[in-house]
Amino acid sequence: EVQLVESGGGLVQPGGSLRLSCAASEFTFNDHYMDWVRQAPGKGLEWVGRTRNKANGYTTEYAASVKGRFTISRDESKNSLYLQMNSLKTEDTAVYFCARAWYSGAYYSDYWGQGTLVTVSS
Amino acid sequence: IQLTQSPSSLSASVGDRVTITCRASQGISNYLAWYQQKPGKAPKLLMYAASNLQIGVPSRFSGSGSGTDFTLTISSLQPEDFATYYCQQVNTYPLTFGGGTKVEIK
Numbered sequence: 753e754v755q756l757v758e759s760g761g762g763l764v765q766p767g768g769s770l771r772l773s774c775a776a777s778e779f780t781f782n783d784h785y786m787d788w789v790r791q792a793p794g795k796g797l798e799w800v801g802r803t804r805n806k807a808n809g810y811t812t813e814y815a816a817s818v819k820g821r822f823t824i825s826r827d828e829s830k831n832s833l834y835l836q837m838n839s840l841k842t843e844d845t846a847v848y849f850c851a852r853a854w855y856s857g858a859y860y861s862d863y864w865g866q867g868t869l870v871t872v873s874s
Numbered sequence: 875i876q877l878t879q880s881p882s883s884l885s886a887s888v889g890d891r892v893t894i895t896c897r898a899s900q901g902i903s904n905y906l907a908w909y910q911q912k913p914g915k916a917p918k919l920l921m922y923a924a925s926n927l928q929i930g931v932p933s934r935f936s937g938s939g940s941g942t943d944f945t946l947t948i949s950s951l952q953p954e955d956f957a958t959y960y961c962q963q964v965n966t967y968p969l970t971f972g973g974g975t976k977v978e979i980k
Contacts, residue, residue, distance in 0.1 A: 814968070858965070860919060862928065865916065866915075
């Protein structure tokens with residue numbers, strides 16, 4: 753069974769940094785695009801960004817709200833996905849989910865982790 | 875691309891037929907997914923490519939639409955279907971979600 757387990761969330765002050773991790777198992781990690789999606793408390797889902805697979809050069813896309821502050825990376829040797837978050841703002845407070853993107857004409861997020869909570873507050 | 879879901883919430887009874895709509899601000903072909911989310915849980919993929927049922931999802935769920943207008947229908951609402959539903963377009967970056975539709979018990 754595909755598993756995605758996020759870690760690294762916590763409390764951070766505005767302007768600070770945090771790195772989230774997502775450990776993947778039971779699928780061929782370097783074949784898949786991977787996404788980060790977040791959800792502020794009591795709010796809807798917001799797509800954060802995506803990294804493409806090895807065949808597509810691990811290139812990335814970001815939401816406008818995080819571009820230039822957040823960086824997605826991956827370590828194939830560890831089957832892990834990362835989200836480096838810098839210059840954090842209070843509005844970045846959310847549960848952050850990683851998701852596997854599966855191809856069927858386009859890439860759809862078919863498996864999700866349980867999420868990790870990031871709180872940005874002084 | 876903005877996705878507008880309606881209604882934002884609805885109350886229904888077990889056995890009811892429920893329809894949720896998702897309208898895109900520009901054409902997205904059929905590159906639309908539907909997700910179900912229960913409180914404190916991760917979203918679950920229900921439909922992809924607008925009308926394709928994800929493996930393991932009950933057949934009472936169906937999707938339709940292309941271009942800018944899409945619908946998710948639950949033919950006979952079951953107790954486990956009370957949740958929030960989101961559409962997502964995967965046609966153009968940045969990917970976007972609709973605001974969600976909360977389905978509550980009447």
